[in-house]
Amino acid sequence: MLFKKEKKVKENLVNTEAVELSKKEKKALKKQEKKEAKKAKKSNKKKWSLKKKLVAIFSSLFVVGVCCFLFLFYGPWAGFRNFWITSAMTTMTHQYLATWLYSDETIQKVLANNSVIEVDEVSNSDAIQFKKYTTTIYRNEYDKDVLTKDPGNDLYKVIKIRESKYEGFLVVVYDPSRIQIATTAYIGSRGEDILTVSKREGAIIAMNAGGFYDPDWNSNGALPHGTVFSKGKVVSDYIDASMGGGFIGFTNEHKLILGRMTKQEAINTGYRDAIEFGPYLIVNGKRSFYKGNGGWGIAPRSAIGQRKDGIVLMLVINGRLAHSIGADMIDLTDIMERYGAYNAANLDGGSSSELVINGEIINTPVAGGRYGLRDMSTFWIVK
Numbered sequence: 001m002l003f004k005k006e007k008k009v010k011e012n013l014v015n016t017e018a019v020e021l022s023k024k025e026k027k028a029l030k031k032q033e034k035k036e037a038k039k040a041k042k043s044n045k046k047k048w049s050l051k052k053k054l055v056a057i058f059s060s061l062f063v064v065g066v067c068c069f070l071f072l073f074y075g076p077w078a079g080f081r082n083f084w085i086t087s088a089m090t091t092m093t094h095q096y097l098a099t100w101l102y103s104d105e106t107i108q109k110v111l112a113n114n115s116v117i118e119v120d121e122v123s124n125s126d127a128i129q130f131k132k133y134t135t136t137i138y139r140n141e142y143d144k145d146v147l148t149k150d151p152g153n154d155l156y157k158v159i160k161i162r163e164s165k166y167e168g169f170l171v172v173v174y175d176p177s178r179i180q181i182a183t184t185a186y187i188g189s190r191g192e193d194i195l196t197v198s199k200r201e202g203a204i205i206a207m208n209a210g211g212f213y214d215p216d217w218n219s220n221g222a223l224p225h226g227t228v229f230s231k232g233k234v235v236s237d238y239i240d241a242s243m244g245g246g247f248i249g250f251t252n253e254h255k256l257i258l259g260r261m262t263k264q265e266a267i268n269t270g271y272r273d274a275i276e277f278g279p280y281l282i283v284n285g286k287r288s289f290y291k292g293n294g295g296w297g298i299a300p301r302s303a304i305g306q307r308k309d310g311i312v313l314m315l316v317i318n319g320r321l322a323h324s325i326g327a328d329m330i331d332l333t334d335i336m337e338r339y340g341a342y343n344a345a346n347l348d349g350g351s352s353s354e355l356v357i358n359g360e361i362i363n364t365p366v367a368g369g370r371y372g373l374r375d376m377s378t379f380w381i382v383k
Helices: 002-074 078-089 102-112 141-147 194-201 264-271 331-338
Strands: 115-117 154-161 167-172 179-183 207-209 226-230 233-239 246-251 256-259 273-277 280-283 288-289 302-305 312-317 341-346 356-357 377-381
Touching: 078 102, 102 115, 141 154, 154 179, 167 356, 179 194, 179 226, 179 273, 194 207, 194 356, 194 377, 207 302, 207 312, 226 264, 233 264, 246 264, 256 264, 256 302, 256 341, 264 273, 280 302, 280 331, 288 331, 302 331, 312 331, 331 341
Parallel strands: none
Antiparallel strands: 115 288, 154 167, 167 312, 179 377, 207 356, 207 377, 226 233, 226 273, 246 256, 246 273, 280 341, 302 312, 302 341
16 A cells, blocks of 8 residues: 555656646746747837838839929920920820920920021032042041041941940941932832841942821831932822921932922932932031021931032931930031031931941831831932
8 A cells, every 4th residue: 555655646746747847838938939929029110110111212202203303394494395395296106205294385385496497508519529539638537537448348438426425327438329219119008127128129238218108107108208219210209298308319410419399390400319308407518507406306317418529428326225315406417517528418217217238237226126127118228
């Protein structure tokens, strides 16, 4: 009996110790739970504090953004407003960028204060005298760039144009008799991209030329604006009064003649390859006069010009890119004048500005088609 009692006492002691150990564990567990709860509460407090900070930051940025927007578009400084309206209103499909923000009265006022007043003359063909240089005294560094040919290439030279807000390419063509107008093979139906036309025509150089009109505003390049001459024949004659412009083209004497005239007067002038567009940048060595930024905004640009020695300048400026926002009419005039143009004119620009040499795209087109190209009506080509 004594043995059994001792055994029972021992079992009770063990059970008591087990109970006491369990209480200690529970106490430690509660302590740990409190610690974790406190930590979680602190963490949640930090998270909530971070959320409040982020909300405050984004709210501040939103307010600052709205203030900047209002200041830029409606503030006392007219520079940005002029840039925005003139850039939008000279596009075919993005005029809503101006019309959504400004009244018709404001838009018309800005356009009136930013415009080109062209030289009211027709190019004097007698002033263009073709020269073959043997020894040369260069007038300046730009003259040297033009007259120093690349070894083994007597037809053309490419000069890179770089300024703070834009970059582009100036193609110097030494033989203007090789310059022609090519058109889409589907005039009145649809345009073609420059690579297709360049390949079909066997062109060494191809650049966009005149604008085009689309009744449904689908930008398919169906109808060239105005009268188009190609190889001495009128190949298209569609007048779009909204586009304006005058004749830009080469005569049978390979001289670039700029002039506002009728179709019959153009025929009498002896155009072999010509389009209608504008504005004119330089006529008979005289610059156009510019009010404000010229009224055409900043965008990708194309232009063509001829020096008094007969050398032709074909210019394409990249635009709507981070490193090259584009050029305005004043920029084009400055470049053409710098390189000696005696006559020069703006061509269709924006997403139409394209340059192809030997079947390769040289500039950075920004249209939405294949390789950034768009279908167009007319092209300057060198064969």
